[in-house]
Amino acid sequence: MALREMRASLSAAEAAISARREGEYGRWRDWYRGDWFVGFPVTRDILRANVALMSGEAPAPGRGVVGSSEVYRYQERFSENFPFLYRESSPGR
Amino acid sequence: MIRIFFILSVFIVATLCVEASLTLSADTPWIVSAGEPEAVQRALDDVAADWYKVLGYDPIVLREPPENWRGPVVYLGLDGPWLKDLVKEPWAGAECFVVRVEKDAAGRTALVATGSDVRGAIYAAYALSEELLGVDPWYFWTDHEPAFKGTVEVPEELSLRFGPPTFEYRGWFINDEDLFSAFCPDPMRENVFSLEMYDRIFETVLRLRGNMAVPATFAFPDEQSQVLAARRGLALNMHHIQVVGLNTYRWPADVPYSYQEYPEILTREWQRCVDFLSQFENVWTVGYRGKHDRPFWVDDPSLDSPEKRGALISRAIAAQVEMIRKKQPDAMIISNLWMEGATLYHAGHIEIPTGVVLVWPDDGAGVPRDGGQVKAGQGVYYHTAMLSSWHNQLSEMVPPGRIYAELGRFVRAGATRFFLVNLSDVRPVPLSTDCAMKFVWDASAYIEKSDQENRDAFLLDWSRRQFGAAMAAEVARVYGGYFDLPTTGGRRRGISGFIPRFASCSGSCRRRCAPGRRCRRRESPGGGARWRWSSRRRAYWSAGAKRRVGWRDVSLPTGGISSAGTSRFSWHCTGIPTRCWARTRGRSWRGRAGRRMWRCGR
Known part of the structure; x- marks a missing residue:
């Protein structure tokens, strides 16, 4: 019963992702690639892993949850310039 | 005889009808001063692109009309010496503008689009594009490129006058921009996403007659996205996490963060931000929160009562206000009472200095948390998109009826100093954002009507603009069902x-x-x-x-x-x-x- 529900959930998640692809047309192709915060792909991964575990199989590898630290991973040059991004912006320089 | 008279009459009437309109073609010259501010010139560049799409050629841009030219001309911008002759009446306030047809000093038929100030001139140019060329402010996001027309007829009696706006500051907050960060990353790895996309965003803010931007969730004071916003003519604002522009999300791990224990450290960093940002127009946000997006006592638990916490926040606000006033005495300063700030303020533990505009945040879903206490001179921080465990960031979530009801409450209270809308990645929420932006620009068109009436009219208008008149009623019905x-x-x-x-x-x-x-x-x-x-x-x-x-x-x-x-x-x-x-x-x-x-x- 639980496995059947889990499989149904996985199908529903994949259907939702598939429907969403219809919004990725023209200049907006790949628009949802960065969906880390709501996390449709991660949700699907979790469901896949659960289906595998409940079926007695090894869980499929997943993508992992992406947090804000990854989303805002750029701007590393700030580390020597804080609170600015560019050293030359610091008043008095 | 009667037949001849009838034919002549028809001819005369037809001639009069033709003469009663101005035909804009690709060759109708623009008259634009060489001294236009950069922000106005950038808006004119956008309108030139619209002109090309609709009329087929780039505009002919002249500094003044040729003496021997008697055909129609288009006067644009802010700086031209012709302005005082073409617009003699005083402006009603800041950010006012006109789009109208009249005769210039040489008797030419002139289409005039200008404003009271830089943003007024920008709005005038975009209004010409929207009203006459048929360019939707959202065209980039909703994929409605304007159709080619070749020529456009403009009634000679055209006289559109706009402003002043209902809300003094009206801006966008690009927040939790995960879609942007993967869709259009900055090749230089400096901004969260590309400046080209930022330029589109700021263009849309201005087309919707906004005047302020918070360009990113964790922007540095000197990040290029901020500089671009300023160069496009927008005021910079800082959200509730980054008071006076300090990026606490990036706070160095080896430096203490506590205004209670080490006030000199935070004072020094706040001052550096104020010193740098003072070169721009700002709506300064003051307050005191913890690193990232949480109360300061999560990192600094030494203050264990609401009274002590509120007192520390009040001291921090007072110090920041003093810094800002020394640099920009007349700048607008706000206190955005997000989350714990609202709770402490309601309990009477936070003191807001005189002259600081109190901004009520909403609950993340379009209902301000003022608890009915909103007063004249205040403002609102609003959401049409929200990321949390119980909000959906990927599709529309705030019904237009709620927008009219809640923002209408603020207008009736006179709380119209500030409106900032958090719209995450922009593209998922154009409908509700358009509704809110139209309302905060000119609430008079809505305020006397019921929320239901406004909601129905807006959904129908949005559906017509996006899907055409033939399908508008049916699409509006579907939207209504979605929001219900x-x-x-x-x-x-x-x-x-x-x-x-x-x-x-x-x-x-x-x-x-x-x-x-x-x-x-x-x-x-x-x-x-x-x-x-x-x-x-x-x-x-x-x-x-x-x-x-x-x-x-x-x-x-x-x-x-x-x-x-x-x-x-x-x-x-x-x-x-x-x-x-x-x-x-x-x-x-x-x-x-x-x-x-x-x-x-x-």
Whole structure:
């Protein structure tokens, strides 16, 4: 019963992702690639892993949850310039 | 004879009709001064691109009309010496503008699009594009490129006058921009996403007559996205996390962060930010929060009472205001009471200095947390998109009816100094954002009508603009159904004031209730957001409630039970056995017909 529900959930998640692809047309192709915060792909991964575990199989590898630290991973040059991004912006320089 | 007279009459009338309009073609020259501010020139560059799309050629841009030219001309910009002759009447205030046809000094038919100041001139240029060329402000996001026309007829009696705006500052906050960060990353790895996309965003803000931007969740004061916003003519604002522009998300791990223990450190960093940002127009945000997006006592638990915490925040605000006033004495300063700030302020623990504009945040779903206390001279921080465990960031979530009701409350109270809307990745929420931006620009067109009337008219207009007149009514009906959908929703302990992400009440209580079930609706005398719903053992109270009852995670039965979408307690019911209560200012009403209450259920 639980496995059947889990499989149904996985199908529903994949259907939702598939429907969403219809919004990725023209200049907006790949628009949802960065969906880390709501996390449709991660949700699907979790469901896949659960289906595998409940079926007695090894869980499929997943993508992992992406947090804000990854989303805002750029701007590393700030580390020597804080609170600015560019050293030359610091008043008095 | 009669026949000849008739033919002549038709010819004369036809001639008059032709002469009564100005034909804009690709070759109609623009007259633009060489001294236009950069922000105006950038807007004119956008309109030149619109001109090319609609009329087929880039415009002919001249510094002054040729003496021997007697054909029509288009006067644009702010700086031209011709302005004083073409617009003699005084402007009604800042950011006013006109788009009209008249005769210039040489007797040429002239289309004039100019404004009272830099942003007025920018809005005038974009208004010409929208009103005459038919370019939708959202064309980039909704894929509605304007159609080629070749020529455009402009009535000679055209005289459009706009402004001043209802809200003084009207801006966008690009927040939790995960879609942008992968879709259009910055090749230089400096901004979260590309400056090209930022340019599109700022262009759209200006096309919608906004004047302010918070360009990113964790922007540095000197990040190029901020510089670009300023160069496009927008005021910079800082959200509630980054007071005076300090990026605390990136706070160095080896430096203490505590205004209580090490005030000199934070004072020094705040001052550096104020010194740098003072070169731009700012709406300064003051306050004191912890690193990232949390109360400061998460990192610094030494202050253990609301009184002490409020006192520290008040001291920090006072220090920041002093710094800002020394650099920009007349700049607008706001205090954005997000989350714990609102709670402490309601309890009387935070002191806001004179002249600082108090900004009420909403609950993340379009209902401000003022608890009915909003006053003249204040402002609002709003959401049309929201990222959290119980909000959907990827599609529209705030019904237009709620926008009219809640922002209308602020307009009626005179709280129109500041409006900032958080719209995450922009593209998922154009409908609700358009609704809000139109309202904050000119609320007079809506304020005397009912929220229901405004909602219906807006959905129809949006549907017509996006899907065409033939399908507009049907599409509007579908939108209405979408926003009325009751969905399940949850909430977390300790975060109050959340009206679930589902559905506005469309005033359709009776329609939605199953036959045989009672459903009553009355206006709340106080308005505001004090309300609760109850489903058997579960209860929910808003931020304005004095007590919390049944304070636990809410898990609605499948299909939902009831929702409150607009203020003044507009409820609708879905027929699930449920009782609904409403409460204002300490009085609560429940389940009796004829009382001030709603009873939905068996």
